[in-house]
Amino acid sequence: GDSVTQMEGPVTLSEEAFLTINCTYTATGYPSLFWYVQYPGEGLQLLLKATKADDKGSNKGFEATYRKETTSFHLEKGSVQVSDSAVYFCVYNTNAGKSTFGDGTTLTVKP
Amino acid sequence: DGGITQSPKYLFRKEGQNVTLSCEQNLNHDAMYWYRQDPGQGLRLIYYSQIVNDFQKGDIAEGYSVSREKKESFPLTVTSAQKNPTAFYLCASSIADLYGYTFGSGTRLTVV
Numbered sequence: 001g002d003s004v005t006q007m008e009g010p011v012t013l014s015e016e017a018f019l020t021i022n023c024t025y026t027a028t029g030y031p032s033l034f035w036y037v038q039y040p041g042e043g044l045q046l047l048l049k050a051t052k053a054d055d056k057g058s059n060k061g062f063e064a065t066y067r068k069e070t071t072s073f074h075l076e077k078g079s080v081q082v083s084d085s086a087v088y089f090c091v092y093n094t095n096a097g098k099s100t101f102g103d104g105t106t107l108t109v110k111p
Numbered sequence: 112d113g114g115i116t117q118s119p120k121y122l123f124r125k126e127g128q129n130v131t132l133s134c135e136q137n138l139n140h141d142a143m144y145w146y147r148q149d150p151g152q153g154l155r156l157i158y159y160s161q162i163v164n165d166f167q168k169g170d171i172a173e174g175y176s177v178s179r180e181k182k183e184s185f186p187l188t189v190t191s192a193q194k195n196p197t198a199f200y201l202c203a204s205s206i207a208d209l210y211g212y213t214f215g216s217g218t219r220l221t222v223v
Binding site: 032034036041042043044045046049089093098099101102103104 | 117144152153154156159169201203210211212213214215216217
């Protein structure tokens with residue numbers, strides 16, 4: 001069945017380090033792909049999205065490129081800040097009424 | 112501003128009680144969803160609704176019930192049949208699958 005596999009956490013980085021969180025998926029059809037961020041005790045917020053192959057989503061310095069050939073949507077940021085500490089979820093949607101979520105990757109950024 | 116409001120933020124349930132979690136949106140979204148999140152884990156779908164007066168079971172619907180009488184509202188009832196209800200519950204809505212979800216701020220339910 002359809003699934004999303006995220007890089008296991010927790011991930012701990014120093015401020016200004018480069019971030020990559022890997023995400024791969026198995027799905028039929030042509031899904032849209034998303035990254036959401038969850039800060040402690042809060043709901044999820046949409047961070048970025050890509051709706052077709054080779055699209056690049058970007059927001060707040062984060063980027064992810066929809067790679068159909070490798071079925072991947074890795075999240076990257078060139079220089080992380082302490083305020084980026086959160087849980088990140090990779091998600092895909094097909095046109096079938098529900099989404100498939102990855103398990104989440106916890107990021108801690110230390111000053 | 113448009114958004115999703117979940118209430119209450121914290122809820123305590125005694126053994127054997129039913130409790131209802133509220134979810135209201137003013138985004139004019141057709142689809143609404145309920146997810147359960149356990150500590151350190153991802154989200155699991157409980158129920159979803161794509162149109163008023165219609166809803167479908169998700170992956171973990173047993174022990175839960177919902178209604179969708181109005182477009183704006185999608186309340187979730189946690190019944191006494193749910194054996195382990197302590198969790199963080201998240202409501203979401205979307206205008207269409209391809210546009211992503213807007214989430215509420217969640218309700219933390221604890222059994223006492």
